[in-house]
Amino acid sequence: MPSEALVEIRDVNFAYGHRPILKGMNLTFPKNKVIAIMGGSGCGKTTLLRLIGGSIKPTSGYVKIGGQVIHELDHAGLYAMRRKMGMLFQFGALFTDMSVYDNVAFQMREHTSLPEEIIHDLVMMKLHAVGLRGTHNLMPAELSGGMARRVALARTVALDPMLIMYDEPFAGLDPISLTVVGNLIKRLNDALGATSIVVTHDVQESLKIVDYLYFVAEGVIIAEGTPDEIRASDKPFVQQFVNGEMDGPVPFHYPGGDYQQDLKLKHTERVKFNKRKVTVRHFGPDRRQKK
Amino acid sequence: MTTAITKYLVGIGRTVMNALWRIGIGTRFLSLILLNSGISFSRFHLTVRELFFSGVMSLIIILVAGMFVGMVLGLQGYETLKRYGSESALGSLVALSLVRELGPVLAALLFASRAGSAMTAEIGLMKVTEQISAMEMMAINPIARVVAPRFWAGVFAVPLLAAMFSVMGVFGGYLVGVVLIGVDEGSFWSQMQSNVDFQHDVLNGVFKSCVFGAVVTVIALFEGYDAPPTAEGVSGATTRTVVESSLAILILDFILTALML
Numbered sequence: 095m096p097s098e099a100l101v102e103i104r105d106v107n108f109a110y111g112h113r114p115i116l117k118g119m120n121l122t123f124p125k126n127k128v129i130a131i132m133g134g135s136g137c138g139k140t141t142l143l144r145l146i147g148g149s150i151k152p153t154s155g156y157v158k159i160g161g162q163v164i165h166e167l168d169h170a171g172l173y174a175m176r177r178k179m180g181m182l183f184q185f186g187a188l189f190t191d192m193s194v195y196d197n198v199a200f201q202m203r204e205h206t207s208l209p210e211e212i213i214h215d216l217v218m219m220k221l222h223a224v225g226l227r228g229t230h231n232l233m234p235a236e237l238s239g240g241m242a243r244r245v246a247l248a249r250t251v252a253l254d255p256m257l258i259m260y261d262e263p264f265a266g267l268d269p270i271s272l273t274v275v276g277n278l279i280k281r282l283n284d285a286l287g288a289t290s291i292v293v294t295h296d297v298q299e300s301l302k303i304v305d306y307l308y309f310v311a312e313g314v315i316i317a318e319g320t321p322d323e324i325r326a327s328d329k330p331f332v333q334q335f336v337n338g339e340m341d342g343p344v345p346f347h348y349p350g351g352d353y354q355q356d357l358k359l360k361h362t363e364r365v366k367f368n369k370r371k372v373t374v375r376h377f378g379p380d381r382r383q384k385k
Numbered sequence: 386m387t388t389a390i391t392k393y394l395v396g397i398g399r400t401v402m403n404a405l406w407r408i409g410i411g412t413r414f415l416s417l418i419l420l421n422s423g424i425s426f427s428r429f430h431l432t433v434r435e436l437f438f439s440g441v442m443s444l445i446i447i448l449v450a451g452m453f454v455g456m457v458l459g460l461q462g463y464e465t466l467k468r469y470g471s472e473s474a475l476g477s478l479v480a481l482s483l484v485r486e487l488g489p490v491l492a493a494l495l496f497a498s499r500a501g502s503a504m505t506a507e508i509g510l511m512k513v514t515e516q517i518s519a520m521e522m523m524a525i526n527p528i529a530r531v532v533a534p535r536f537w538a539g540v541f542a543v544p545l546l547a548a549m550f551s552v553m554g555v556f557g558g559y560l561v562g563v564v565l566i567g568v569d570e571g572s573f574w575s576q577m578q579s580n581v582d583f584q585h586d587v588l589n590g591v592f593k594s595c596v597f598g599a600v601v602t603v604i605a606l607f608e609g610y611d612a613p614p615t616a617e618g619v620s621g622a623t624t625r626t627v628v629e630s631s632l633a634i635l636i637l638d639f640i641l642t643a644l645m646l
Contacts, residue, residue: 149521149522177524180522184515187516
């Protein structure tokens with residue numbers, strides 16, 4: 095990726111308490127590109143977005159945005175940086191006590207002193223860009239999931255951010271909405287000249303719209319490349335993920351104890367035998383509880 | 386045996402530490418609200434909007450409750466005063482009971498049940514649906530934009546609601562005492578006028594209401610903001626709001642009354 099980097103993540107480690115989530119991560123997000131971070135549930139994708147947004151601090155390493163280390167910024171500096179960012183949350187996170195219009199106008203009213211007529215025009219343009227100009231009087235509860243996501247997208251780009259983050263933008267969408275949202279992400283990024291980071295596990299849709307992909311598993315980057323490189327990759331993890339196979343390096347089962355023990359199919363017992371205590375191991379269902 | 390006692394003592398210690406910890410965090414939360422209160426006054430329409438939802442929308446329950454409490458006071462007061470031949474003091478009894486104690490306390494309890502629980506649920510659900518996180522990511526401080534206007538709305542609303550409660554209570558006492566039972570109207574009002582002191586009775590009641598308003602609202606907002614982002618978490622927080630607010634009102638009422646006498 096030859097373009098100049100907008101976001102750099104270097105040697106980042108992060109843990110929730112004693113549970114490590116990210117282990118020595120290195121990622122680069124160049125300007126004017128759409129980059130996907132992919133991986134199974136709980137692999138640390140959303141944690142990466144939270145680190146970039148400055149909601150959490152890395153245990154070690156740093157996240158740089160536009161040359162500034164994000165966790166070294168003070169409160170005012172962080173808020174100034176966030177004004178240049180937009181984030182689309184998984185379920186939109188629209189303000190439920192405001193209409194669609196007010197949701198999109200929210201940041202404009204909070205951060206600018208634009209007159210209401212100009213805000214009106216800008217809101218209509220943003221809603222038109224996502225194809226929902228006609229919904230401006232509706233409340234979020236009156237929208238479908240896909241429409242709410244598009245309104246949230248209009249709100250995310252309300253102030254033309256330089257960095258747009260998407261947290262699972264395709265989750266729970268029907269095929270048409272999914273394609274619409276995917277195209278919007280690409281089109282808006284090109285129109286705004288922004289950088290987009292898409293956290294998702296929808297491989298097929300991502301491969302259509304992104305310029306570069308990172309695969310994350312167990313807190314480390316295990317594969318990266320352009321969509322063509324990913325499609326051609328023979329790495330077992332990538333193959334399993336891209337083709338949605340059950341068997342492969344990504345385990346289906348969360349680590350747990352002995353299955354037979356959990357089903358109480360065998361158990362041990364201390365009993366007296368010839369005036370001594372000995373351990374007896376039983377096979378078959380444990381019937382002691384029925385007594 | 387020793388282990389059981391140790392476990393019991395550890396349990397008590399943990400409960401006390403947890404309670405102290407929460408009081409500490411709650412106090413820090415209150416100081417954050419006060420530090421970020423500028424927007425609540427510079428953009429006063431935000432506070433007025435919350436005043437409408439927590440104050441105006443609570444008006445019906447306050448007025449109805451006040452009326453019936455006053456009517457009960459009228460009945461009970463008349464029955465007691467009649468034994469001493471002091472029926473004419475009914476107006477004073479009703480007014481003093483309401484202005485000093487029942488107005489501030491019952492209005493605050495009703496406010497905690499109706500508006501406080503709603504505030505907790507609203508803020509808790511905003512957390513669940515990531516609206517609070519979205520606001521933070523938009524570089525908008527949710528304490529200043531969402532919490533502080535609600536806090537000041539509560540501080541303003543409770544004294545006003547307590548006043549309305551007392552007015553309706555006096556009206557209820559009048560209906561029962563004068564209209565229904567036949568106590569002399571002139572003595573009802575004149576006794577009330579001569580025995581209710583503005584500073585000692587009315588202002589003390591207003592001060593109590595302001596304290597109750599601040600405490601109930603900060604408990605409601607803190608519980609909502611601190612609620613785990615799950616359905617169970619929000620429901621638990623709403624329950625805690627009502628329980629903690631009610632206890633806080635009654636305990637503070639005793640302390641304030643003792644200090645003001």
